[in-house]
Amino acid sequence: MSESLTDKYKVLKHTFGFPGFREMQEEAVDAILSRRDLAMLLPTGGGKSLCYQLPTLLMDGITIVVSPLIALMHDQVLALHELGIEAAMISSAQSPQEQQQTFTKAKNGILKFLYIAPERLANGGFLSWLAMLDINYFVIDEAHCISEWGHEFRDDYRRLGELRCAFPHTPIAAFTATATPKVREDILSQLGLRDPLILRAPVLRKNITISVRERDSGWRTELMGILNKHEGESGIIYAFSRKETEEIAEFLSKKALKCSAYHAGMSPEQRQSVHQAFLNDETQIIVATVAFGMGIDKGDIRFVIHTSLPKTIENYYQEIGRAGRDGIDSEAVLFYSGSDFYNKKRLIDEGSDPQYREMILAKLRSAMDYATAEECRHRLIASYFSDSVEHCGDRCDNCKDSLSPKTDITVPAQKFLSCLYKTGERFGATYISEVLCGEEKEKILSNAHEKLSVFGIGKDLSKSIWSTVAKRLIELGAIEPDEYKALKLTASGAEILKGKQSVHIRQERLSPKKASVKTKTRDLHAPIHFEDFKALRAAIAKEHRIPAYIVFGDKTLYELAEQLPNTKEEMLGISGIGEVKFERYGEAFLKLSRELSGK
Missing domain, CATH: 3.40.50.300 (P-loop containing nucleotide triphosphate hydrolases)
Known part of the structure; x- marks a missing residue:
């Protein structure tokens, strides 16, 4: 040197x-x-x-x-x-x-x-x-x-x-x-x-906005809303299984999105091809199992979406951390269902080394507690790693909705738990809801459950509301399904039934969702000439057969578009541009900058 x-x-x-x-x-x-x-x-x-x-x-x-x-x-x-x-x-x-x-x-x-x-x-x-x-x-x-x-x-x-x-x-x-x-x-x-x-270093990633959503029958419409908002941007969707990655990738491809599946069942050559296409911006969305992504060196990933509960907070934190590595605002969305916990728990019970089973289950429970919590999500993650965060401002859904009204559903919860107990803990949520609503269905009559004191005590609420009550109780660990999906009362559920623990839920969850597909609006953070520099970067990357981010990261392009330098000295003042990179690509970007500034 x-x-x-x-x-x-x-x-x-x-x-x-x-x-x-x-x-x-x-x-x-x-x-x-x-x-x-x-x-x-x-x-x-x-x-x-x-x-x-x-x-x-x-x-x-x-x-x-x-x-x-x-x-x-x-x-x-x-x-x-x-x-x-x-x-x-x-x-x-x-x-x-x-x-x-x-x-x-x-x-x-x-x-x-x-x-x-x-x-x-x-x-x-x-x-x-x-x-x-x-x-x-x-x-x-x-x-x-x-x-x-x-x-x-x-x-x-x-x-x-x-x-x-x-x-x-x-x-x-x-x-x-x-x-x-x-x-x-x-x-x-x-x-x-x-x-x-x-x-x-502090755990908090200030440039990532986190939200968690319940995965229901309309979740794919919500997914499309997120993807439309990020039109033309790179992102990763993590799915639970190989089959699901292929199904979602096919669904998105039919929506004309540049998308590929990635999982361990593919050949090494197939995985390498998908990986390379993503790095080169030829594919914008990867739908993958967790086989994809450890250490992926791509700074301009703008969103990471999980379609089910992650196994651990460690996995989740590492996976959402693949968004916004360049420091630019990015988004992480988790879709979850109460059944996720028990599906994963079943796999752990069946296949884990007994020496580590309790530890793995505890990690899974922490992930479920995180998904169902109503406090700052950044703070919860930091606390898991023995760090502290005062408040993320508006960087998570819970802090954005901190003023959202909550409803006490302790009484409906007690009715549900009482009905569950009196029907012998042998049925799922749908059956319990039908008993509570007083429906004289053949199965209920054959079990003589129309004679129970709980029959019809929930007529004032719809079956969809009772379904939501059941989901909240599963989230809180008050009930859990067995291998046949029959709900069982837990110690926590018994405390609720005895009136020793209350149950609250966000009021919005008790109202029917209004499905909407958001459309892309111009990124107000991106300077007006950002796309011009991005197009030049893509052309240079293709010519040199390297991923676009290796030429310059998005953050560097933002500064170029904002400052429009006219000299080498001005350009070297921009973060991410040193003498080495300027010698390779600087003149082309400087020429474009001068043209855009009219000088």
């Missing part, structure tokens, strides 16, 4: 194009430069990559980055190449010849970064080969995968502790976006970090 680029601030601007560090980035960079172990918890979109990429450029030797997915490693290497930095990866997708070429480059000191998958370390010969390199430090990305108490535990990550034994004097920097206190302690212990600097 030239003498003029031995300063971290100069590298920050010249190579990465940023005028200053974001929160906690400089502390992380300094820790690595001082050869200190580091553990950093930084929300997705917080600028994690820069924390370990910048110091490497100021150090001798090569940095080894352990990353869990080939697609993520590929994207990272491609982005580094665009910055003029020598980087490579070793993966099972490469031929022996390609791997050998990478080995040779690393041994000859050509590479600054080498990305590897954790399973490589299971090969003792590979560790011996690493010992031949001048390694300045190790980076463990997605470090939560090392913990058996986390949500994405991977056996291969457990072997990473061997790095400390094999390289006792080489610093280790661990990064994750999601970790509870127990998982954080496990990361430090398993990696054998010595007196690490621990940096923990």
Whole structure:
């Protein structure tokens, strides 16, 4: 590196194009430069990559980055190449010849970064080969995968502790976006970090607006309303099963949306093709199972939608964090049903290791509590990770609707629970509603339930209202369905029945929904010439065969459209444009900027 680029601030601007560090980035960079172990918890979109990429450029030797997915490693290497930095990866997708070429480059000191998958370390010969390199430090990305108490535990990550034994004097920097206190302690212990600097950024993502909606028969109309609002923008829809991803993708494709399904049942070539089309903006919406997305390096995802309850808050937080990584306003919407909890619980009961079953069920219950809560959603997420948020303002549906009236439905709830108990806890919500409404149906008469004291005591309410009461009781854990979908009273339900616990619900849920399909209005945050710069970026990306976001991110395009620079110096003042990127693409954008400004 030239003498003029031995300063971290100069590298920050010249190579990465940023005028200053974001929160906690400089502390992380300094820790690595001082050869200190580091553990950093930084929300997705917080600028994690820069924390370990910048110091490497100021150090001798090569940095080894352990990353869990080939697609993520590929994207990272491609982005580094665009910055003029020598980087490579070793993966099972490469031929022996390609791997050998990478080995040779690393041994000859050509590479600054080498990305590897954790399973490589299971090969003792590979560790011996690493010992031949001048390694300045190790980076463990997605470090939560090392913990058996986390949500994405991977056996291969457990072997990473061997790095400390094999390289006792080489610093280790661990990064994750999601970790509870127990998982954080496990990361430090398993990696054998010595007196690490621990940096923990606030959990709150201020640019993401969160909302949760009940998934009923009209939920697809609501979905279309959200997608129309985000017309032309990139987004991810997470579905529960492979079948559902294909059904929703087909439904949206028939609505003329550029959409593809993605799930583990597809061939690696199919998944790679869909992934690449999404990065290149050829596909705007991915409908996927959670097999898609860990570490996806695309900054302009504007919405993330879940069609069912996530398994854990960790999963949910990581998945919604894929929206708005560039800092621009984005949206996360969760559709859920009371049945989601019990469908997932059944799978856990049937297939989980007994040692972890209770922990997994507790995580699922936390996700359900989150979905049905009526307090600030950002605060709930922060609290789960032992962080605190005072108030998100209007960044979640609950805070927006904080003045929305609530109705006490304790008495109807007690009637429902009493009817459930007296009919023997052998029926579902529809049957209980029919008994309460006094319907003389054949099944009710054959069971002699028309003779019960609860028969007809709910005639003042419609069956749809009773259905809503049942849903609220399921949400609160007062009743739960068994394997045959017969509702059972729980201890919490007994407390309600005895009058020791009240039940409230938002008044709006007791009224019929008015379905509407929202239309796209021009994004008031986007400058008038944003689309012109976006079109130029797309053309350049296609010419260079790289994803559009690698040219410049949306945030950079926003600033270009707002400021319309007329000189190289003015353009270099924009965040995301350094000397390296200007040399590659600057003149084309500068020419367009001058044309748009009329100068």
